[in-house]
Amino acid sequence: xxxxxxxxxxxxxxxxxxxxxxxxxxxxxxxxxxxxxxxxxxxxxxxxxxxxxxxxxxxxxxxxxxxxxxxxxxxxxxxxxxxxxxxxxxxxxxxxxxxxxxxxxxxxxxxxxxxxxxxxxxxxxxxxxxxxxxxxxxxxxxxxxxxxxxxxxxxxxxxxxxxxxxxxxxxxxxxxxxxxxxxxxxxxxxxxxxxxxxxxxxxx
Amino acid sequence: xxxxxxxxxxxxxxxxxxxxxxxxxxxxxxxxxxxxxxxxxxxxxxxxxxxxxxxxxxxxxxxxxxxxxxxxxxxxxxxxxxxxxxxxxxxxxxxxxxxxxxxxxxxxxxxxxxxxxxxxxxxxxxxxxxxxxxxxxxxxxxxxxxxxxxxxxxxxxxxxxxxxxxxxxxxxxxxxx
Numbered sequence: 542x543x544x545x546x547x548x549x550x551x552x553x554x555x556x557x558x559x560x561x562x563x564x565x566x567x568x569x570x571x572x573x574x575x576x577x578x579x580x581x582x583x584x585x586x587x588x589x590x591x592x593x594x595x596x597x598x599x600x601x602x603x604x605x606x607x608x609x610x611x612x613x614x615x616x617x618x619x620x621x622x623x624x625x626x627x628x629x630x631x632x633x634x635x636x637x638x639x640x641x642x643x644x645x646x647x648x649x650x651x652x653x654x655x656x657x658x659x660x661x662x663x664x665x666x667x668x669x670x671x672x673x674x675x676x677x678x679x680x681x682x683x684x685x686x687x688x689x690x691x692x693x694x695x696x697x698x699x700x701x702x703x704x705x706x707x708x709x710x711x712x713x714x715x716x717x718x719x720x721x722x723x724x725x726x727x728x729x730x731x732x733x734x735x736x737x738x739x740x741x742x743x744x745x
Numbered sequence: 746x747x748x749x750x751x752x753x754x755x756x757x758x759x760x761x762x763x764x765x766x767x768x769x770x771x772x773x774x775x776x777x778x779x780x781x782x783x784x785x786x787x788x789x790x791x792x793x794x795x796x797x798x799x800x801x802x803x804x805x806x807x808x809x810x811x812x813x814x815x816x817x818x819x820x821x822x823x824x825x826x827x828x829x830x831x832x833x834x835x836x837x838x839x840x841x842x843x844x845x846x847x848x849x850x851x852x853x854x855x856x857x858x859x860x861x862x863x864x865x866x867x868x869x870x871x872x873x874x875x876x877x878x879x880x881x882x883x884x885x886x887x888x889x890x891x892x893x894x895x896x897x898x899x900x901x902x903x904x905x906x907x908x909x910x911x912x913x914x915x916x917x918x919x920x921x922x
Contacts, residue, residue, distance in 0.1 A: 620916050621898050657905040657912055657921075658897060665920050 559700045566610075566636070567694040570599040570687070573609035573629070578616025580643040580677040592680035597687055606632040611690065613683070614663045617645040617652065623660045630667040638693070640686050641669045644676040651676075746794060748773030751841055754794065759785060764846075774828070774842035779861050782845065786867045789831060789841070796835035800868035803875060804828040805882030809849065809908040823849050827861060827884055831868075847884065849907075858885040865889055881906040 556564075572594075576584055587594045594600050603609040606629045618626055630639070641663050644650030649661035660666055670693060673686040698704040723729045746754075749768040752775050756763045762785065765776035777785050789797040806826040810819035829843040851857040858879075863886040865871040875886045876895040883904030886892055894901060903910055912922045 620919060620921070623919050624917055657910070660919055661922070 559698060562700070563694055563697055566697075567691040568598040569601075570597070570611045570638070570690065570694075571601045571603050571609050572599055572611040572613050573606055573633070574602040574604050575612075575629070576615045577618060577622060578643075578645065580615035580645075583677040583680055584613055584615040584642065584683065587680040587683045592684065594684065594687065597684065597691070599687055606630075607634065609633055610636060611638045611640065611687075612667070613640045613642055614646045614667075614669075615642045615677075617643075617650070618660045618663050618666065619656075619658045620660055621658070623663075623666045626663065627666050636694075636697070636699075638670045638690050639663075639667055640671045640673060640683070640690065642673045642683060642686070643678060644674055647672045647674050746836070746839070748841060751775075751795065754792075755785065755788075758788060772830070772840070772842045774844045776844045776846060779845050779847060782843070783862050783864060783867060785843065786829070786864045789843070790867055795833070797831040797833045797839075797841060799832050799834060800864070800870045800874070801830040801832055801840075803871060803878055804830065805878040805884055805906070807849070807882060807906060807908045811908050825849055825859060825882065825884065827878060827882075829864070829871075851885075858883050860885045860887050862887055863889040863892075880904070883907055 576582075586592060588600060588602060599611065606612075610633060612630060612633065614626065630637070641647050645652060645659065646663040646669075649656065649659060652659035653661060663669060671686045671689045673682050675682050678686075696708075722732045747768075752763075752766040752768050752773070755775055755777075756766070759777075759781060762778045762781040763775050764778060767774055789795050804827070806828070808821050808826065809823045810816045810821075825847040827845045827847065831841050831843065833839040845861060847859040847861065849859070851859045861884055863871065863875055865875060865886075866888070872890065873895060875884075875889055876892060878884050879886060879889075879892055880894040880896050881904055893899060897905070902913065915921060
């Protein structure tokens with residue numbers, strides 16, 4: 542607020558109610574504290590100061606599903622756990638969102654073929670909003686997934702009658718521009734050629 | 746006492762109950778008649794020359810070649826093995842293995858688990874290890890105090906580490922394959 546403080550006339554803002562509600566919702570997502578496997582470590586890193594999920598207003602990890610509206614399924618979901626995951630999902634108040642974090646929750650991952658006890662993707666158990674692949678995904682990837690959830694909330698029209706569901710358009714992205722040597726397509730080809738040359742094994 | 750000496754001692758003590766031995770392997774072992782397992786294990790634990798007070802692990806192995814083209818080359822008949830890895834506190838560094846060879850199914854009736862006397866009365870550690878072997882490989886330990894599944898759900902069907910195990914299509918409404 543420091544930037545704006547004392548700079549405004551005595552005034553009011555006009556917005557539509559839906560937008561205001563969506564804005565409030567997307568800026569304070571409360572994820573549920575629950576990690577199933579190694580992805581949970583990365584989720585913790587995302588919550589820690591270096592990556593700081595609090596910047597997106599989603600830092601209040603709740604220890605109960607009844608106070609949470611975002612479920613980050615971080616880690617392998619085995620069949621014994623899947624029932625519990627479903628139960629936790631059912632206990633969350635609406636509106637609720639699910640991020641499937643990691644290869645295992647996206648589709649079974651390394652356990653796809655021989656994992657007799659692993660659910661082949663958490664989307665077989667609960668409806669998933671955003672998939673974050675990776676094994677485990679970097680914290681940046683999880684933050685990107687969170688931003689996609691926010692985009693989704695941004696486009697929610699649950700007050701208006703008879704509105705068709707719109708596909709969310711990414712409002713913010715976490716993508717970074719290409720490095721200067723790759724920005725120009727011609728230069729990029731040259732750069733790749735050079736790279737190939739460099740990668741060739743040295744003849745003895 | 747070298748593994749060979751231990752094996753000889755066991756042969757001397759139990760005669761025909763010891764059906765085989767290999768003492769130059771990385772894990773030297775004797776093969777024992779399942780019916781006399783508890784006797785042998787009690788001897789291994791209590792004899793002052795042996796003092797194997799610790800059961801490190803119990804392993805169940807399913808020997809079955811499921812590929813019909815490779816059966817001839819496999820070099821073994823289908824069977825199960827249960828191995829007891831034991832070591833000694835009184836003689837540090839001394840390790841030994843007791844091996845049981847079992848049929849895959851009792852009386853060759855599919856679904857009838859082969860039976861082994863439980864050694865949970867000899868080593869308390871065996872309790873959970875035997876439950877795990879029962880759970881995943883499907884060996885029934887007679888005389889076990891509480892032989893229920895330890896890792897999988899109680900209502901699970903089959904024993905997943907058997908080579909001919911087939912995944913369930915669905916489990917509690919969740920598609921499995």
